[in-house]
Amino acid sequence: MKKIILLVTICCFSIHSFSQEIEAVQAKDTVKAQPKKYGSKGVKYGVRAGLNISNLDFDKQPSFENKHRNSFFIGFLADVALSKTLSIMPELQFSGEGGKDETLHLDYIQAPILLNFKITNKLRAGLGPQVGLKVHKEDDMAKNMAYSGVAGLEYRINYAIFLDARYTYGFRNVFDDNVGVSAKNTNVQIGIGYKF
Secondary structure: HHHHHHHHHHHHHHHHHHHHHHHHHHHHHHHHHOOOOOOOOOEEEEEEEEEEEEEEEEOOOOOOOOEEEEEEEEEEEEEEEEOOOOEEEEEEEEEEEOOOOOHEEEEEEEEEEEEEOOOOOOOEEEEEEEEEEEEEEOOOOOOEEEEEEEEEEEEOOOOOEEEEEEEEEOOOOEHHHHOOOOOOHHHHHEEEEEEE
């Protein structure tokens, strides 16, 4: 009799353990079967490049003809989603700016940081600061650091390719203080990009 009770008890425990394992497997399969929700969190990396149309906004009318400069930019970015409608986008780019005359060329390595707002599924608007380090030239009477504000629009063609346009306005005089001339750098960027 004792052997029968012991055998029944062992069988009950075995069945109970086996049923728990089945439930665990079924729960795991259910989780796997559910579609992944790619919500607000995530990071995309990308590149963008295009045309610069830049000029110097002088405080006083200069004695020479002040023409805009056509050049290019190229940059690498990260797009970090904060929510479904908001993301932050730091970038590192080379940008050729300044005036048309070669003595007024100002080439920068820049680091804009844009806060992007989703307007529609295809369109986003961005706003943020930018800091730039002047490269290529020395002793050109221009400051080595530049600080600007950036506003832009981005139009998504598909999941990866986008078009964008940005306007940048400098916050400080681009020339050294002892030069006696004051001008702010302005720039329009029209570009295309790809996000991985």
